[in-house]
Amino acid sequence: MAILNIRNAGKSFGFGALKQDILSNLNLSINEGEFLAIVGPSGVGKTTLINLLVGLLQPDTGSVEFEGKPITGPSQERALVFQTYALLPWFTVKQNVLLAVSQVHRHLSRAEQSAHADRYIEMVNLSHASFKRPSELSGGMRQRVSVARALAMNPKVLLLDEPLGALDALTRATLQDEFVNIWKTARTTMVLVTNDPEEALLTADRVIPLRPGPPSTLGPEFLVPFDRPRRDPAIRESAEFIDLRVQITDYLRASMPRLSADDEAYAFPDLSPPPVVKPTGWRAKVRKLLAHFPEESDPT
Amino acid sequence: MIATTSSTDDTTTPAPGAGGPRKSFQWRGLFNPSPIAHLLNKLGLGFFVPYVRLAAGDEPQKQVRQILIDILLPGLAMCLFFAFWAVCAKHVKTDSTRIPTPAETWSAWQGMQAFAADQAVKESEFGDKMEKLAAVWDKQAQAAKDAGDAAKAAASAERAESYRSKEYAGPPTFYHQIGTSLITVTIGFIAATLIAIPLGILCGLNRYFFIALNPLVQIFKPVSPLAWLPIVFVFVTALYDPPASSHLFGRAMFISAGTVTLCSLWPTLINTAFGVAGIDKDHLNVARVLKLSWFKQLTSIILPSALPLIFTGLRLSLGVGWMVLIAADMLAQNPGLGKFVWDTFQNGSTESMAQIVVAVFAIGIIGFFLDRIMFALQRLVTFEDRAI
Numbered sequence: 304m305a306i307l308n309i310r311n312a313g314k315s316f317g318f319g320a321l322k323q324d325i326l327s328n329l330n331l332s333i334n335e336g337e338f339l340a341i342v343g344p345s346g347v348g349k350t351t352l353i354n355l356l357v358g359l360l361q362p363d364t365g366s367v368e369f370e371g372k373p374i375t376g377p378s379q380e381r382a383l384v385f386q387t388y389a390l391l392p393w394f395t396v397k398q399n400v401l402l403a404v405s406q407v408h409r410h411l412s413r414a415e416q417s418a419h420a421d422r423y424i425e426m427v428n429l430s431h432a433s434f435k436r437p438s439e440l441s442g443g444m445r446q447r448v449s450v451a452r453a454l455a456m457n458p459k460v461l462l463l464d465e466p467l468g469a470l471d472a473l474t475r476a477t478l479q480d481e482f483v484n485i486w487k488t489a490r491t492t493m494v495l496v497t498n499d500p501e502e503a504l505l506t507a508d509r510v511i512p513l514r515p516g517p518p519s520t521l522g523p524e525f526l527v528p529f530d531r532p533r534r535d536p537a538i539r540e541s542a543e544f545i546d547l548r549v550q551i552t553d554y555l556r557a558s559m560p561r562l563s564a565d566d567e568a569y570a571f572p573d574l575s576p577p578p579v580v581k582p583t584g585w586r587a588k589v590r591k592l593l594a595h596f597p598e599e600s601d602p603t
Numbered sequence: 604m605i606a607t608t609s610s611t612d613d614t615t616t617p618a619p620g621a622g623g624p625r626k627s628f629q630w631r632g633l634f635n636p637s638p639i640a641h642l643l644n645k646l647g648l649g650f651f652v653p654y655v656r657l658a659a660g661d662e663p664q665k666q667v668r669q670i671l672i673d674i675l676l677p678g679l680a681m682c683l684f685f686a687f688w689a690v691c692a693k694h695v696k697t698d699s700t701r702i703p704t705p706a707e708t709w710s711a712w713q714g715m716q717a718f719a720a721d722q723a724v725k726e727s728e729f730g731d732k733m734e735k736l737a738a739v740w741d742k743q744a745q746a747a748k749d750a751g752d753a754a755k756a757a758a759s760a761e762r763a764e765s766y767r768s769k770e771y772a773g774p775p776t777f778y779h780q781i782g783t784s785l786i787t788v789t790i791g792f793i794a795a796t797l798i799a800i801p802l803g804i805l806c807g808l809n810r811y812f813f814i815a816l817n818p819l820v821q822i823f824k825p826v827s828p829l830a831w832l833p834i835v836f837v838f839v840t841a842l843y844d845p846p847a848s849s850h851l852f853g854r855a856m857f858i859s860a861g862t863v864t865l866c867s868l869w870p871t872l873i874n875t876a877f878g879v880a881g882i883d884k885d886h887l888n889v890a891r892v893l894k895l896s897w898f899k900q901l902t903s904i905i906l907p908s909a910l911p912l913i914f915t916g917l918r919l920s921l922g923v924g925w926m927v928l929i930a931a932d933m934l935a936q937n938p939g940l941g942k943f944v945w946d947t948f949q950n951g952s953t954e955s956m957a958q959i960v961v962a963v964f965a966i967g968i969i970g971f972f973l974d975r976i977m978f979a980l981q982r983l984v985t986f987e988d989r990a991i
């Protein structure tokens with residue numbers, strides 16, 4: 304049963320001669336409860352596509368439907384984890400989550416809302432940082448606050464826009480596993496947008512590449528037949544896994560602008576460091592004098 | 604809940620119950636200077652950080668170097684300035700007066716302090732005297748009451764009361780003038796804030812409102828206080844009729860304050876509008892996805908993110924207001940620092956020139972402190988958003 308449907312949708316930005324079709328001919332049907340990944344390099348329109356699904360943007364052509372009805376704006380049933388996390392820096396972790404909880408679960412009492420927020424903060428392992436502000440958290444922790452805020456809305460669909468794009472490899476691996484666990488526990492439909500085919504294959508049931516344009520459009524689906532967890536080398540380094548990854552990568556690369564050695568000869572400019580000028584005269588004397596005191600590095 | 608794999612990214616936070624931040628090295632100083640230094644920086648008192656770190660024994664050589672730089676360089680500039688001043692005092696003169704020397708200025712300052720102390724003594728003596736007279740009439744009132752003469756008792760009590768309410772009518776001292784100026788600028792600044800912030804928020808939120816108001820703002824913003832004053836004068840005279848006895852909240856004060864308001868309104872208005880209009884688009888998208896009500900959006904997203912710019916505006920406004928106030932005081936004859944400078948200048952002697960120089964320093968120092976206070980407030984409401 305499809306929960307989200309995109310039918311022949313297209314989106315362009317700009318006007319006049321600068322008008323550019325970013326997305327066109329999108330057709331997609333997302334099944335209830337599935338874990339779908341959409342893969343594409345940066346700039347293809349992944350954020351635009353996810354904004355169409357959330358309802359922050361309207362398609363110029365075609366339609367986007369949620370549970371059979373056209374989407375006219377955002378809804379609390381479709382939660383979004385923003386690419387930039389979009390945490391409010393003046394709120395603590397708890398307050399950020401509470402803002403969503405108090406908005407979505409208005410019928411609950413204050414104490415129940417607070418308990419609800421705590422439950423989701425615990426789900427992403429951040430109970431110990433509940434009273435910290437975003438500026439005191441590492442990138443991965445902020446990402447998890449953003450996920451907790453979205454999950455606490457108890458959405459029917461959770462959309463994640465390049466959630467791990469800005470994180471280091473180790474943190475990415477941890478959070479990928481965490482997403483799979485959350486998906487299993489919370490039983491929502493998840494749509495993960497990513498630029499990394501491997502990440503898509505490690506997490507999703509189904510991977511759809513977003514072929515670079517312009518205009519970009521969705522490619523054929525790749526079903527991922529492996530059991531979870533897939534981090535096990537037996538799966539991850541199996542021929543099927545690697546084959547799938549190569550297929551997706553090749554599909555995306557086929558339509559990327561080529562930059563190969565035979566296209567053009569690149570001559571590297573002759574770069575040498577500038578000559579070092581040694582200070583003489585009074586400058587040298589002042590330096591020698593100041594050398595008695597080590598240079599202060601500004602702490603702020 | 605679910606058992607997730609152990610988190611690898613918690614480098615900034617200890618495991619729960621680990622007790623205090625993880626220490627990467629053993630701190631050997633007297634006390635940990637970081638929290639105090641952080642607070643001082645936050646309050647705009649970064650100047651004192653090297654002293655705190657020196658006291659804690661944190662890299663003393665670096666701190667000494669910093670302190671020497673912080674003291675020696677301004678000291679040098681100050682010495683050059685005083686030398687220049689002394690030269691001016693020697694050579695710049697008119698028929699009747701000349702620039703006072705630093706020493707003359709210092710003694711004028713001491714004279715002004717002595718005068719203020721003298722006035723304070725006289726005022727308290729006056730108070731005692733009035734109290735004594737009132738006590739006499741109190742006694743008479745009591746006697747009349749005992750005698751059953753109610754009319755006489757009431758009349759005597761009234762006399763006593765009239766003595767008690769008499770205020771000392773000596774000339775205002777320098778401190779009174781500073782007080783009057785501060786009250787005036789506060790009234791004008793608060794009025795400007797109450798007008799500018801709501802208007803600024805409306806302009807920032809609503810494009811049409813901004814388009815409508817923008818020409819008016821641009822035209823009135825550069826108008827000099829001297830041009831506003833006559834208009835404010837007409838308004839205040841038409842609308843405000845103070846009781847004759849009130850010598851503090853007189854018309855002159857409200858004319859000055861109104862001029863301050865009209866001149867100091869604009870930086871806050873413009874900064875508020877830009878602060879509100881420049882909110883992070885993602886934060887507004889959060890509001891849209893959560894379907895926040897208008898009021899909730901205002902209190903939890905718009906105001907907090909615009910606050911730093913609003914306070915930048917307020918700080919500029921107060922600076923403008925203090926500067927404008929002196930001119931407005933002069934013209935409106937409001938008994939503050941501006942009137943003091945003007946009246947003293949009319950005196951024309953070298954001694955009164957020295958008093959004017961004292962006033963110049965006082966105006967500058969007070970302005971500096973007002974700015975520091977606003978700066979500290981501005982820092983307190985600014986949240987760093989080190990995104991990603």
Ligand SMILES: Nc1ncnc2c1ncn2[C@@H]1O[C@H](COP(=O)(O)OP(=O)(O)O)[C@@H](O)[C@H]1O
Nearest residue numbers: 316317325343344345346347348349350351352
């Ligand atoms: N509001 C907008 N106005 C104009 N161009 C836009 C806007 N949003 C996105 N674009 C353009 O659309 C393209 C895709 O952007 P985006 O969806 O953010 O890509 P991705 O998320 O895949 O990196 C980019 O070339 C970008 O410049």
Ligand SMILES: [Mg+2]
Nearest residue numbers: 349350386465
């Ligand atoms: Mg994007």
